[in-house]
Amino acid sequence: MVLSDSNLFKSIKVGNVTLQNRLVHVPTTRLRATEDHVPTDSNLEYHDQRSKNNGGLIIYEATGANENFGFYPNQPMIENERQVKSFKKIVDKIHENGSYASLQIVHVGRAFNPQLAKKLNLPFVGPSSIYINEENENESKKENIQLKELTKDEIKIIIKEFINSTKKAINEAGFDFVEIHGAHMFLIDQFLQTVSNQRTDEYGGSIENRARFLFEIIDGCIEAVGADHLGVRLSPYTEFNGGLGIKSEINPIVLWGYILSELQKRANSGNELAYISLVEPRLQGDDWEIDEKTSKINFEWPRYIWKGIIIRAGAFLDEKVIDKLEESINSDNKLLIGVSRPFTSNPDLVNRLKNGYPLTKYDRSKFYNIMQNDGYITFGSYGEEDDHSKDDVVPKPLA
Template sequence: MTVIPPLKDTKLFKPIKVGNVELKNRLVHAPTTRYRASDAHVPTDSLLTYYKLRAENNGGLLISEATFGDDTFGLYNNIPEIKTPAQVEGWRQVIEAVHKEGSFFTIQLWNLGRAADPKVNKERGLPFVAPSALYFDEESEKAAKEAGNEVRALTIPEIEAYVKEYGEAAKRVIYEAKADFVELHGAHGYLLDQFNQPEANERTDKYGGSIENRARFLLESIDAAIDAVGAEHVGVRLSPYAKFQGTKGVDSKTHPIAFFGYVLSELEKRANEGKRLAYVSVVEPRVSGNADSKDTREFNTSWIREVWKGVLIRSGAYLNENYKFLQHDIEADDQLLIGVSRYYTSNPDLAERLRNGWELNKYERPLFYKVLSNVGYITYPKHGEEASKYKHLESVQPKPLA
């Protein structure tokens, strides 16, 4: 277990307005893929319990695991989706439970592109697509060839259909499932980010080449969501420094400050025109994809604040090293929220533990992706509880909510 200082008197537990809602604190449950949806991609009763427990005595923001907005967004098994009536109803029940606890909720929309499972796509009659016909590694190429579903470049009509679907999915998130926010996953080498990266995008049309062209799909998708539900309900996640699934971070052909500085300047321009996003979420260079970065170079990310003036979520190893990054950053920025994922998985009452300086349960990484299992998902105890209280859940099969 990790011993921590109490943070109740820091800005982490001061209220902040995000979009049209006022959060009671600045602690955010960052998106965490956990493979606990049904085979039909419907949220399960266990998934509801997971978020409900983390909403109790909280009042902050919970961001969902990455969620498909449509089958065409590419597929993995047992990941939630928000397209069919059953999928929407499942999410509506989850969000209603979170709201009843006085907390707030974002659904993050995920489009996989060349990071999808080509075999699963093939089984569903879906192509394996990317900005350009490029694989991000040899393993992906081998899997695609074995599945008989080799990667191909998206056509412009397909890109335009994706943009439209981001708007339609945003409506389902906000108007039907009743979430507070919809977040576009523009990070970690998934489709929106693949267009950003010159290593993945060798197009010569209006979606490739220059910084402006490579950013076009991301910005058009954000605009579609804004037009659909209003900027105050929209967020986006970016990972300028990540080296994950073919992204190169600072070693890219285009330095992330140049590319993402342009993206943020475009979002700030929209804000100045009355369309300020609810928030921008960025992944700190301490983390790359689903693990800590092994890059020992130090990076100064203060430039983000020079461009984007709205609410900012920073995520990435904030609960390491006695919280020195957390305490420094939260006090230095009045518009900042802190995202946490790994320790939120193992501490359902994380907000209370941080507020009071209580010990944290150590997470168990091998259990993060235990498909359709309660183990390591809703079996962690709250402070003062015995783990045995939840032992009976280990043999219970999660069931779809609708």
């Protein structure tokens, strides 16, 4: 499919920058930072490869404000000077190549591995003391660690840490945007959903109360760096990490319709977020296959509420869905298409889609190979051989 004449390759203003195309590299957790969460030279090379001859937006993988936010091993963080300096080198390279960068910030909440929380004496917390599932609860009991309901004082501290890390990302590391991770049943999403939030204070109960945590983060970040530097990711239909999606007692349109309405109110008053990233119903977290049931959901309703930029992400390049890509991008002049896995194996994905060149299949078995270059920076551009010369080279911190 040659997409050069589609809206995918028309420029568009997002926040305070103008992207040269509407194809977005959405976050892909790849665990190639150091053990102490510092981005590496391999991270730099990966993003250098994918920002060349691009001109679009690259959203960096999920990043914590600090270890108290919970994390996966070798996940990046933006807390200390070394981490910030390392990120700046990557952002500078992306900008040098004529592309733009966003940093996704996440608190994993109850999705934190209880064994790791116990080992490092870190918080294992959620909106309520409700485990993801029985297996997770049994693992926690085995480790003799209890999932703890956050106090209001602890909530306020987390909000401040979101704001502080956002300021570091924009003002020190030089990112164009920060994306608040409110999806996939990590902490913010855990507050939003009744399956994980059964609080009786101002952060639980009604939709307005359950959304309070998200909006206190967003409003604080707007005040700190401006709405045009902010995005948020939402996944109304996720069944990942204990979410119920379409199986929820109340249809997702009710909850996320309210959230989008509140964001639009802020836009109407002069605080329009740069973008909202929405995960398509057809993908369920780390499930690689398209869900036939949820793929039939009509996901056009967010556009009737939110009038700004939307990034839609979720298997748009899958052979079952790719025929819908051109129709989708041409039908909405404020739409961007988010792609993750195909970018892993096609560093020149923008050029391939523009010219209709075939795509290299990604190797999911190598996605999460901690601190390894094979399957991360080995793939060549169209017409080039893969480069395995650095397969045995250990990635090094950038600062």
